[in-house]
Amino acid sequence: MLVCGLLLTGGLYAALAPAQADTSQDEAALIKEGRELFLVGCAFCHGQNGEGVLTQGGSQYGPPLTDVGAAAVDFQVATGRMPMAQPGAQAPRKERVYDDEETEALAAYVASLGTGPAIPDKELYSTEGMSDKELEELVVRGGQIFLANCTACHNFEGSGGAMPRGGYAPKIRGVDSKHIYEAMLTGPQSMDTFSDGNIPPEDKKAVIAYLNELDEAPSYSGFTLGGLGPVSEGIIAWVGGIGVLVGFAVWIAAHTTRSSKKKDEAAA
Amino acid sequence: MSVDLNPDLSKVASTNGTTPATTKGGKAAGAIATWADDRLGLGGAMKKNIRKVFPDHWSFMLGEIALWSFVVLLLTGVFLTLWFDPSMTEVQYDGAYDPLRGVHMSSAMASTLDISFDVRGGLLMRQMHHWAAMIFIASMMIHMLRVYLTGAFRKPRELNWVIGCLLLLLGTIEGFTGYSLPDDLLSGTGVRAADGFMKASPVIGTYMSFFLFGGEFPGDAIIPRFYAMHILLIPGILLALVAAHMLLLVYHKHTQWPGPGRTEGNVVGYPMLPVYAAKAGGFFFIVFGVITLLGGLFSLNPVWKFGPYDPSKVTAGSQPDWYMGWPDGLLRIIPAWETHIWGITLSWNVMLPILVMPPLMLMILMALPFLEAWITGDKREHHLLQRPRNAPTRTAIMVALMTFYGLSWAAGGNDIIAIKMHLSINQITYFMRGAVFIGPVIAFIITRRWCISLQRHDEGKLLHGYETGVLVRSPAGGYAEKHLPLPEGKAYTLTARDDDPTPETVEEIDASGATGRTARLRKLRAKLATVFFADNVQKPTTEELHESQHHAEHELHELESQIAAGPNRHGPAEH
Numbered sequence: 001m002l003v004c005g006l007l008l009t010g011g012l013y014a015a016l017a018p019a020q021a022d023t024s025q026d027e028a029a030l031i032k033e034g035r036e037l038f039l040v041g042c043a044f045c046h047g048q049n050g051e052g053v054l055t056q057g058g059s060q061y062g063p064p065l066t067d068v069g070a071a072a073v074d075f076q077v078a079t080g081r082m083p084m085a086q087p088g089a090q091a092p093r094k095e096r097v098y099d100d101e102e103t104e105a106l107a108a109y110v111a112s113l114g115t116g117p118a119i120p121d122k123e124l125y126s127t128e129g130m131s132d133k134e135l136e137e138l139v140v141r142g143g144q145i146f147l148a149n150c151t152a153c154h155n156f157e158g159s160g161g162a163m164p165r166g167g168y169a170p171k172i173r174g175v176d177s178k179h180i181y182e183a184m185l186t187g188p189q190s191m192d193t194f195s196d197g198n199i200p201p202e203d204k205k206a207v208i209a210y211l212n213e214l215d216e217a218p219s220y221s222g223f224t225l226g227g228l229g230p231v232s233e234g235i236i237a238w239v240g241g242i243g244v245l246v247g248f249a250v251w252i253a254a255h256t257t258r259s260s261k262k263k264d265e266a267a268a
Numbered sequence: 269m270s271v272d273l274n275p276d277l278s279k280v281a282s283t284n285g286t287t288p289a290t291t292k293g294g295k296a297a298g299a300i301a302t303w304a305d306d307r308l309g310l311g312g313a314m315k316k317n318i319r320k321v322f323p324d325h326w327s328f329m330l331g332e333i334a335l336w337s338f339v340v341l342l343l344t345g346v347f348l349t350l351w352f353d354p355s356m357t358e359v360q361y362d363g364a365y366d367p368l369r370g371v372h373m374s375s376a377m378a379s380t381l382d383i384s385f386d387v388r389g390g391l392l393m394r395q396m397h398h399w400a401a402m403i404f405i406a407s408m409m410i411h412m413l414r415v416y417l418t419g420a421f422r423k424p425r426e427l428n429w430v431i432g433c434l435l436l437l438l439g440t441i442e443g444f445t446g447y448s449l450p451d452d453l454l455s456g457t458g459v460r461a462a463d464g465f466m467k468a469s470p471v472i473g474t475y476m477s478f479f480l481f482g483g484e485f486p487g488d489a490i491i492p493r494f495y496a497m498h499i500l501l502i503p504g505i506l507l508a509l510v511a512a513h514m515l516l517l518v519y520h521k522h523t524q525w526p527g528p529g530r531t532e533g534n535v536v537g538y539p540m541l542p543v544y545a546a547k548a549g550g551f552f553f554i555v556f557g558v559i560t561l562l563g564g565l566f567s568l569n570p571v572w573k574f575g576p577y578d579p580s581k582v583t584a585g586s587q588p589d590w591y592m593g594w595p596d597g598l599l600r601i602i603p604a605w606e607t608h609i610w611g612i613t614l615s616w617n618v619m620l621p622i623l624v625m626p627p628l629m630l631m632i633l634m635a636l637p638f639l640e641a642w643i644t645g646d647k648r649e650h651h652l653l654q655r656p657r658n659a660p661t662r663t664a665i666m667v668a669l670m671t672f673y674g675l676s677w678a679a680g681g682n683d684i685i686a687i688k689m690h691l692s693i694n695q696i697t698y699f700m701r702g703a704v705f706i707g708p709v710i711a712f713i714i715t716r717r718w719c720i721s722l723q724r725h726d727e728g729k730l731l732h733g734y735e736t737g738v739l740v741r742s743p744a745g746g747y748a749e750k751h752l753p754l755p756e757g758k759a760y761t762l763t764a765r766d767d768d769p770t771p772e773t774v775e776e777i778d779a780s781g782a783t784g785r786t787a788r789l790r791k792l793r794a795k796l797a798t799v800f801f802a803d804n805v806q807k808p809t810t811e812e813l814h815e816s817q818h819h820a821e822h823e824l825h826e827l828e829s830q831i832a833a834g835p836n837r838h839g840p841a842e843h
């Protein structure tokens with residue numbers, strides 16, 4: 001126990017010392033707060049220094065976080081994915097556990113462990129202040145990028161889709177712009193990472209603009225049935241189409257059967 | 269109280285009598301009609317048909333759903349042709365839908381978007397056309413189930429059954445060519461898949477693909493070609509087949525359920541005019557109305573969200589329309605079987621589910637009437653329907669086929685099932701691989717036994733009467749439920765069926781001196797027939813029925829005297 005503690009303090013000191021040297025007092029306090037939160041809520045799976053914990057089988061309780069950056073923490077914690085409740089196929093989105101301030105502290109701490117993308121600034125994903133014309137062009141471009149890069153997993157309306165072995169790409173409609181940006185930047189779980197070389201920041205913004213447009217646009221064609229494509233359409237055709245029509249057929253036939261029954265009885 | 273097993277039927281079937289059931293129109297209308305009739309001579313030809321009689325049962329209207337949705341397809345389809353441009357020339361979209369403005373796409377796609385956003389009522393028409401297509405094929409299928417399960421396909425209607433199968437096939441192809449026309453991402457993915465399927469056929473695959481696409485996929489010929497097929501070739505054949513189907517129907521007359529006054533030689537129901545025409549006409553408006561509501565309320569194929577087809581793009585939830593779903597399902601679950609010989613790859617994993625199974629299923633469907641007639645040796649004409657329970661093996665065969673279809677179909681939606689039910693897509697695949705084989709067998713056995721126990725139930729009702737719900741306590745203290753004889757009409761209906769024929773025995777065949785191939789075939793047939801009819805319950809004989817009637821009368825008297833003797837109907841009798 002003592003050895004453990006010593007090693008830990010030593011390691012932490014080594015990790016934090018250079019950072020402390022050239023950051024402000026506030027930053028240091030934030031990282032310290034983050035570390036405390038991390039030790040309580042995350043270290044069990046990710047290791048005391050975010051080095052990751054292996055299970056006996058060699059797979060991971062939690063992967064190393066040394067190079068995931070603040071953006072990954074902000075995404076994972078602010079969407080409620082982390083802390084993961086129990087090991088499973090996928091960490092689902094859920095009610096978030098840490099508030100903004102705590103999330104910031106956790107992010108600062110994990111960022112201090114190594115490299116990785118920072119939390120994106122607002123102007124990277126916000127379309128505020130754009131003219132209608134610019135916005136329209138952005139949306140058009142974003143739609144094409146979205147179809148080329150995201151729909152394979154998230155479906156054409158962002159309604160989500162299945163991934164192998166019980167995994168799934170979640171519905172991405174109504175997700176905070178910042179988190180969409182961070183998702184692209186960090187590639188959570190089985191999602192690809194779309195680095196800035198892959199989809200430049202301007203294009204990431206375009207994708208976000210397109211997704212927001214989908215949210216805001218009216219449904220021109222009626223109820224979209226979850227936006228799942230032909231499967232839900234087939235169900236409607238059978239239930240709302242054939243089912244209703246057969247009901248009508250029964251109704252029409254019953255109307256005369258009844259009167260003919262009376263006639264039969266009268267004749268008998 | 270006796271059931272007359274041989275009622276005098278000549279007097280009952282008044283509806284096929286000699287006086288035409290025509291309406292008395294107004295004088296002016298009558299004059300015009302006479303004028304036209306004198307010139308066109310339609311009256312003579314129509315008289316017979318106007319007096320055609322249609323029996324009434326909801327299940328006889330399923331085919332009408334197909335007919336009327338076909339009419340809706342024709343009407344809305346013609347509207348779409350006015351605006352649709354079947355060309356793969358690349359244009360820059362400049363219509364009302366902002367998120368695609370400026371994107372390059374084919375004229376076909378651009379004109380589909382125009383129909384959706386710039387043509388008044390266009391989106392409604394597109395959606396109605398597509399919903400009608402889905403309903404058209406679905407209604408053909410349930411209509412077919414009705415025909416099969418009631419034995420309406422038997423002689424002399426086998427040919428109409430075959431025509432029906434062809435209609436189903438053509439409807440499916442028509443639907444496929446139709447939803448490929450807009451050239452959007454989803455339909456393009458479907459065409460790409462079809463290209464792959466064709467190329468999977470050994471030796472001729474690549475040639476076929478080049479032939480259809482006029483070169484390498486996608487080329488710029490496929491949409492115009494599909495268009496010609498979709499609005500000309502297939503609708504033409506469909507129309508001709510529908511006409512043949514209806515003519516045969518009129519010629520054969522409608523089948524009917526057995527019942528008092530209904531025989532193999534008559535049809536009891538309503539005359540074509542006015543009753544039936546009014547009902548059928550009314551049903552047309554209902555079908556039209558339901559399709560319009562669907563078209564107005566529910567989104568179908570929102571091509572603007574898919575965007576134009578681009579081979580480098582793909583979307584999750586890429587499924588075909590529902591009627592193509594079951595081969596897609598088989599394709600999704602089949603293991604990756606391939607054979608490599610002489611430098612050729614035989615992709616069983618594509619050939620079996622797509623190139624072998626659908627044609628095989630169609631062939632099985634078409635062959636069903638002939639197979640059954642051969643096995644049972646039944647060469648008689650049938651105009652009275654059978655209840656599904658009275659042909660347990662037949663019913664079970666169809667339920668087994670339906671189970672196979674349903675499971676394959678569900679497999680086609682494996683990704684949606686996985687996300688909606690939080691299952692692993694891999695587990696679903698493994699489950700389905702077994703289920704498509706085991707499921708139909710279980711369904712067959714259960715259905716067959718179920719039918720037979722329903723038959724036993726009917727027999728019980730005939731011989732022992734129906735359950736009255738009146739409980740009687742005997743002097744000894746035991747309780748028993750009293751049964752009363754069925755009303756005559758019901759009893760007649762239940763007994764109005766033929767006994768199953770007794771199959772030949774092997775000894776009989778041997779004794780007949782048959783040898784070689786003929787003998788072997790006859791023996792096979794005899795064996796199949798034995799299995800086909802095994803355990804079926806035959807209807808009670810006349811003697812059995814008479815005896816049960818005596819018994820019932822006796823019981824009734826007993827019950828009456830018990831009630832008369834007791835203090836009240838329900839309470840215990842004092843001794």
Ligand code: HEM
Pocket residue numbers: 338341342344345346348349352380383394397398401404439442443444445446447448449450498499503506568569
């Ligand atoms: C049995 C008959 C038919 C079936 C099953 C059928 C099915 C379909 C389907 C599923 C579509 C795709 C619609 C969409 O979502 O965009 C379609 C499109 C189309 N159909 Fe048909 N159809 C039939 C008959 C006809 C007829 C008779 C015509 C014309 C005379 C026609 C003209 C068209 C046209 C022009 C389109 C493309 C327009 C568009 O997609 O917006 N169809 N058809």
